[in-house]
Amino acid sequence: xxxxxxxxxxxxxxxxxxxxxxxxxxxxxxxxxxxxxxxxxxxxxxxxxxxxxxxxxxxxxxxxxxxxxxxxxxxxxxxxxxxxxxxxxxxxxxxxxxxxxxxxxxxxxxxxxxxxxxxxxxxxxxxxxxxxxxxxxxxxxxxxxxxxxxxxxxxxxxxxxxxxxxxxxxxxxxxxxxxxxxxxxxxxxxxxxxxxxxxxxxxxxxxxxxxxxxxxxxxxxxxxxxxxxxxxxxxxxxxxxxxxxxxxxxxxxxxxxxxxxxxxxxxxxxxxxxxxxxxxxxxxxxxxxxxxxxxxxxxxxxxxxxxxxxxxxxxxxxxxxxxxxxxxxxxxxxxxxxxxxxxxxxxxxxxxxxxxxxxxxxxxxxxxxxxxxxxxxxxxxxxxxxxxxxxxxxxxxxxxxxxxxxxxxxxxxxxxxxxxxxxxxxxxxxxxxxxxxxxxxxxxxxxxxxxxxxxxxxxxxxxxxxxxxxxxxxxxxxxxxxxxxxxxxxxxxxxxxxxxxxxxxxxxxxxxxxxxxxxxxxxxxxxxxxxxxxxxxxxxxxxxxxxxxxx
Amino acid sequence: xxxxxxxxxxxxxxxxxxxxxxxxxxxxxxxxxxxxxxxxxxxxxxxxxxxxxxxxxxxxxxxxxxxxxxxxxxxxxxxxxxxxxxxxxxxxxxxxxxxxxxxxxxxxxxxxxxxxxxxxxxxxxxxxxxxxxxxxxxxxxxxxxxxxxxxxxxxxxxxxxxxxxxxxxxxxxxxxxxxxxxxxxxxxxxxxxxxxxxxxxxxxxxxxxxxxxxxxxxxxxxxxxxxxxxxxxxxxxxxxxxxxxxxxxxxxxxxxxxxxxxxxxxxxxxxxxxxxxxxxxxxxxxxxxxxxxxxxx
Numbered sequence: 006x007x008x009x010x011x012x013x014x015x016x017x018x019x020x021x022x023x024x025x026x027x028x029x030x031x032x033x034x035x036x037x038x039x040x041x042x043x044x045x046x047x048x049x050x051x052x053x054x055x056x057x058x059x060x061x062x063x064x065x066x067x068x069x070x071x072x073x074x075x076x077x078x079x080x081x082x083x084x085x086x087x088x089x090x091x092x093x094x095x096x097x098x099x100x101x102x103x104x105x106x107x108x109x110x111x112x113x114x115x116x117x118x119x120x121x122x123x124x125x126x127x128x129x130x131x132x133x134x135x136x137x138x139x140x141x142x143x144x145x146x147x148x149x150x151x152x153x154x155x156x157x158x159x160x161x162x163x164x165x166x167x168x169x170x171x172x173x174x175x176x177x178x179x180x181x182x183x184x185x186x187x188x189x190x191x192x193x194x195x196x197x198x199x200x201x202x203x204x205x206x207x208x209x210x211x212x213x214x215x216x217x218x219x220x221x222x223x224x225x226x227x228x229x230x231x232x233x234x235x236x237x238x239x240x241x242x243x244x245x246x247x248x249x250x251x252x253x254x255x256x257x258x259x260x261x262x263x264x265x266x267x268x269x270x271x272x273x274x275x276x277x278x279x280x281x282x283x284x285x286x287x288x289x290x291x292x293x294x295x296x297x298x299x300x301x302x303x304x305x306x307x308x309x310x311x312x313x314x315x316x317x318x319x320x321x322x323x324x325x326x327x328x329x330x331x332x333x334x335x336x337x338x339x340x341x342x343x344x345x346x347x348x349x350x351x352x353x354x355x356x357x358x359x360x361x362x363x364x365x366x367x368x369x370x371x372x373x374x375x376x377x378x379x380x381x382x383x384x385x386x387x388x389x390x391x392x393x394x395x396x397x398x399x400x401x402x403x404x405x406x407x408x409x410x411x412x413x414x415x416x417x418x419x420x421x422x423x424x425x426x427x428x429x430x431x432x433x434x435x436x437x438x439x440x441x442x443x444x445x446x447x448x449x450x451x452x453x454x455x456x457x458x459x460x461x462x463x464x465x466x467x468x469x470x471x472x473x474x475x476x477x478x479x480x481x482x483x484x485x486x487x488x489x490x491x492x493x494x495x496x497x498x499x500x501x502x503x504x505x506x507x508x509x510x511x512x513x514x515x516x517x518x519x520x521x522x523x524x525x526x527x528x529x530x531x532x533x534x535x536x537x538x539x540x541x542x543x544x545x546x547x548x549x550x551x552x553x554x555x556x
Numbered sequence: 557x558x559x560x561x562x563x564x565x566x567x568x569x570x571x572x573x574x575x576x577x578x579x580x581x582x583x584x585x586x587x588x589x590x591x592x593x594x595x596x597x598x599x600x601x602x603x604x605x606x607x608x609x610x611x612x613x614x615x616x617x618x619x620x621x622x623x624x625x626x627x628x629x630x631x632x633x634x635x636x637x638x639x640x641x642x643x644x645x646x647x648x649x650x651x652x653x654x655x656x657x658x659x660x661x662x663x664x665x666x667x668x669x670x671x672x673x674x675x676x677x678x679x680x681x682x683x684x685x686x687x688x689x690x691x692x693x694x695x696x697x698x699x700x701x702x703x704x705x706x707x708x709x710x711x712x713x714x715x716x717x718x719x720x721x722x723x724x725x726x727x728x729x730x731x732x733x734x735x736x737x738x739x740x741x742x743x744x745x746x747x748x749x750x751x752x753x754x755x756x757x758x759x760x761x762x763x764x765x766x767x768x769x770x771x772x773x774x775x776x777x778x779x780x781x782x783x784x785x786x787x788x789x790x791x792x793x794x795x796x797x798x799x800x801x802x803x804x805x806x807x808x809x810x811x812x813x814x815x816x817x818x819x820x821x822x823x824x825x826x827x828x829x830x831x832x833x834x835x836x837x838x839x840x841x842x843x844x845x846x847x848x849x850x851x852x853x
Binding site: 054058059061062141142144145146149198199202217218219220251252253254255257258259261262264265267268400430431432 | 596627628700709796798804805813
């Protein structure tokens with residue numbers, strides 16, 4: 006529908022109705038956009054432009070990355086969801102009960118849901134999906150990890166599915182709420198991987214109609230949709246006729262396309278773009294920090310010099326990042342002092358540990374034996390310079406973040422640290438990490454719930470997986486912390502769980518293993534014609550089920 | 557030649573760090589489990605020694621089978637066939653436009669006296685030095701965001717083709733014009749032009765009827781090279797303007813270590829290059845009767 010190019014502002018004009026108000030928008034006198042309409046209307050195709058890499062498979066069970074989750078959110082329903090308060094709420098499952106020993110869960114399912122290919126949704130479908138995720142032939146990563154403690158799933162009746170566990174899992178509901186565990190049609194799965202990657206079939210508000218590789222995915226409305234999550238704004242089918250899902254890798258082109266009205270929503274909006282959009286005043290921003298870990302700098306405590314807590318604290322005290330975050334992110338990112346994302350209820354933060362104090366840093370380094378300086382002003386000990394290797398992934402760190410790292414490099418020099426940054430592509434970056442050739446590193450990690458702490462800070466996460474991947478980059482190895490994290494992953498009482506996680510985070514922060522930066526940034530810009538878009542409070546992917554276009 | 561290209565690509569892509577098995581599983585850092593990785597290595601023959609893998613892929617290539625993409629799980633031939641058209645269209649139209657600009661520019665700069673000569677030379681040098689990514693960004697800022705004449709990203713129709721084509725054609729026209737102007741000036745000094753002038757032909761006629769033909773010859777032989785230049789430029793242009801095509805496919809495949817797709821793209825480009833050499837040879841013959849004479853002798 007956007008083949009021709011009448012600027013989208015024309016639509017906005019019609020919507021606002023009053024010419025005077027429109028003139029205000031056009032002359033930019035208005036700081037906030039006028040909501041086009043409060044009453045949802047059906048019809049129209051929304052064009053979404055993604056800056057993420059095009060998925061190689063649209064079935065989120067296969068692999069399991071964020072680009073897949075963005076699309077899966079429109080096509081699949083999960084068993085449960087999470088609301089804005091962090092509570093687990095019904096979706097395809099209406100109720101659930103855990104056995105006394107925590108080793109068995111029973112999910113009661115909706116009995117009125119049908120997949121878009123006509124296959125009925127029932128307990129057997131849940132069994133097929135979980136088996137599909139756990140089958141190595143599916144090549145699942147994220148979903149496979151999420152079901153790590155599940156030993157078997159069986160259909161007790163048409164509407165009751167039972168999960169058997171090897172150990173109690175306090176994160177099971179959060180795991181199941183993720184879009185990577187969306188429920189697919191068993192008949193669709195039976196077609197085999199190739200076909201299911203092209204057009205996986207769900208029960209969700211939209212159906213994949215066509216995937217033109219390297220160009221777009223067409224989604225059309227599921228007219229028979231009945232199963233929105235419990236926190237949706239309406240019932241029944243979606244308002245939009247469909248979604249045209251495009252891939253525009255270049256950030257400037259993406260914003261230009263949004264400005265010209267060629268697309269309606271863009272993701273991965275960069276800080277400079279957000280500042281420009283705010284000035285323009287006609288676009289709406291959706292700021293949806295991702296759950297799981299905050300973006301943080303991890304200090305490799307597994308080898309010198311950061312095996313000494315004094316050196317770690319000295320680094321954290323020496324680098325001044327608050328001004329850098331403000332200026333480089335144009336105010337779009339808020340400084341974090343927690344290992345967890347601010348969307349996690351269990352997040353614990355302590356800013357007093359992170360006061361910048363150069364004198365204290367110098368004192369600590371003198372104490373740790375790094376008391377001499379060489380001609381360039383860097384500290385030395387036994388003839389070796391205090392050098393910190395910092396491999397930076399250009400795929401994972403946006404340009405603003407890379408600039409922030411350069412500022413860290415500059416301020417760390419005052420205390421006598423030489424920070425050696427190398428910009429690497431993803432494979433090179435993983436290779437450097439796998440070879441333990443790093444002292445500082447920053448890696449995002451998206452997962453629903455505080456159990457992400459176990460993945461990032463349990464000592465078992467130091468041993469690399471067969472693929473070379475390991476998550477405990479700070480190489481934290483504290484027996485009491487391991488115990489706290491294991492216990493927290495098994496208790497069912499939420500208050501107790503949150504307390505255990507708070508203790509764990511305190512240990513991590515006070516040990517100066519991480520320097521928290523900000524939440525994992527996830528900004529969307531929405532054109533003036535679109536209303537009703539929200540991010541699902543699971544992994545913060547936007548859902549267009551409640552969205553409508555004003556024409 | 558195709559064999560050499562296939563061999564070089566096969567080994568070069570294994571020199572960069574990264575496990576092709578992870579390409580299958582959604583890219584590096586996919587956190588794949590041991591079972592999953594082993595399954596993939598077995599399925600794709602990645603557990604076999606390198607030489608065996610090499611011979612296998614050569615054997616398949618010899619029968620015209622480009623294999624299956626690790627990442628997209630579809631036959632490479634099918635994938636590339638769908639992407640080839642867009643890139644060829646882009647490259648051919650850009651080449652044609654570059655020629656038009658180059659001819660116009662060199663005719664003007666050799667006719668208009670001293671000032672035109674130095675201005676023309678300046679334009680050639682500047683445009684030849686323009687990086688694609690910069691030019692593309694500026695064109696979008698001016699013609700899409702400011703003026704609203706053209707869509708910033710591809711729409712699949714003619715309007716969406718203009719900015720990408722201009723981005724590719726401008727720097728190339730600079731190169732072509734530089735070569736053409738040199739030959740044009742040399743030719744204008746040669747005896748047969750003098751005799752044409754003596755016959756009373758006008759300056760315009762001399763250039764169009766006689767000199768241009770000579771001046772075009774080095775440009776034509778350059779066009780083979782130009783096509784390679786355009787295809788490498790397509791990687792940048794297709795990414796910025798979000799156009800489907802070989803360039804973008806190649807970029808994604810390299811990032812994902814998708815060996816069969818990279819090999820496939822390189823081979824397709826090599827084939828196009830060979831075809832282009834044949835075409836430019838024929839075109840040179842048309843433009844230069846001496847080449848035809850040599851053959852008949």
